[in-house]
Amino acid sequence: MLTSARPHYRFSGHESFACRYxxxxxxxxxxxxxxxxxxxxxxxxxxxxxxxxxxxxxxxxxxxxxxxxxxxxxxxxxxxxxxxxxxxxxxxxxxxLEDRRTLWLLHWKLSSRDEGALFAWDFLFSRWPYPELTRTEALGAFMRESEKLGHDHSQVTLGQHLDVFLHSYLGARSGKTALEDSLDGPLVELELLQPVGERKGEGGRFEPVYSFRREPKGEITAALFDYCVIDFWQRNHPGENSLTLRDIAMAPGSPGQVFKLPEDDVRARLESRDHGYPAPYTYQPSAVQGLLFRTSATVSLEQVYAQELADA
Incomplete structure (x- = not known):
């Protein structure tokens, strides 16, 4: 079941500054x-x-x-x-913020918000249907989606919001710049959005093309993944005892979408259950659609970091 658009989006408030390290x-x-x-x-x-x-x-x-x-x-x-x-x-x-898994947690918090969701994060991670984008393509989609939602945002406002998103994941760090003063933010380290070349736009000018790193990501440990699965479950489906594989892999704001994980990787994670902590759900494979069933267990941040130390 794919959820609809978030009830309230935030398009501003960052004052056009990406978060610094x-x-x-x-x-x-x-x-x-x-x-x-x-x-x-x-x-x-x-x-x-x-x-x-x-x-x-x-x-x-x-x-x-x-x-x-x-x-x-x-x-x-x-x-x-x-x-x-x-x-x-x-x-x-x-x-x-020295641990890479902390950066994934912060990315999760920013990208999976429900009330007060950040529009660019929600739209580009959970609703953008293509593996690549250019600034012009994304801005055009922002304008159309903003109008569809009943807003009257100017192109300047939406462009600034888009640029903050791009700067958050692409950055512009110089080797001569001290980390404290760097214009780059922590999420750049995730390399989740990557430049892959250029292409000619409608006006005939070439512009950068960016691609999402949609591949299995070993640095997202089992405990971190499960922590986010339960967080997603509790906030989006609090009264439901079961969810489908598609919910976890494809629904807006889900771990699969936010982390840009292939569906096969999500399925493999759900099927693998020997992680050294009580399972927060059981998974029933199916030729049509796998099902998760909630247990009484949960996953704490302590368990997330304990597993990381054990795996180090």
Missing amino acids: AWLPKAYRALRNDPLIFSDEPRAMVELGLGKNMVRSLRFWVEVAGLAEADAERGRGLRTTAFGDALLGEEGADRY
Whole structure:
């Protein structure tokens, strides 16, 4: 069962800045010290060493990455989430984003959001029907989809949103640039979107062609994959005890789509169940359509990183 478009999309808020490498740990530490830091922009500029627009962008990224959320109890400010604490806290699994699996988790959080989904991430990872794209092709599709959704976004707004997406995965790092000051973000390391050449557009000009790396990805461990399967299940189908292979491999916001995994790889992952932790689901193969059945077990971040250490 393929789900429909997300109820609410975000097309802006990043202030046209892709998330930079050191931003998320920096924002997390600042919020732990002062949950109201982003409510006072001049002070945040001094504390974080960023300009006003970058401060606003950082607040956006720390929220959409699932590391912080609006503090409903205080009525203002942000509070760090359980996910953020488990990842970046004093005893966190990866405080400085040094583990590649952390980058896959952040990619998952950005690309599988339901409420407040990032339009470019949702559309290009889950709904774009082709293996390749150019900026012109994607922007044209953005314009058509925006109109279909009842928005009146300008080409400039959608172009900026698209450029932030492209910059997030392609980057522009110079060997002479310090990591702290690099314009590249952490997701560039995943090499999920790759330049594969050029082709001539409608205006006769050549432009870069980008391809999604749709192949089995061994760095996405079994525990990480299962963590995302259960997260997808709980958020999109909370009352259902079973899902199909197609749900996990092809549905918008699913692990198969977000990670760009071939269906055969997804099937092989579902069939392989000797991972050293209680299985969160069982899988029943079928010549027509395999089925997953939920168990009472779940997968924690601790198990995700424990498995990685065991496999290292």
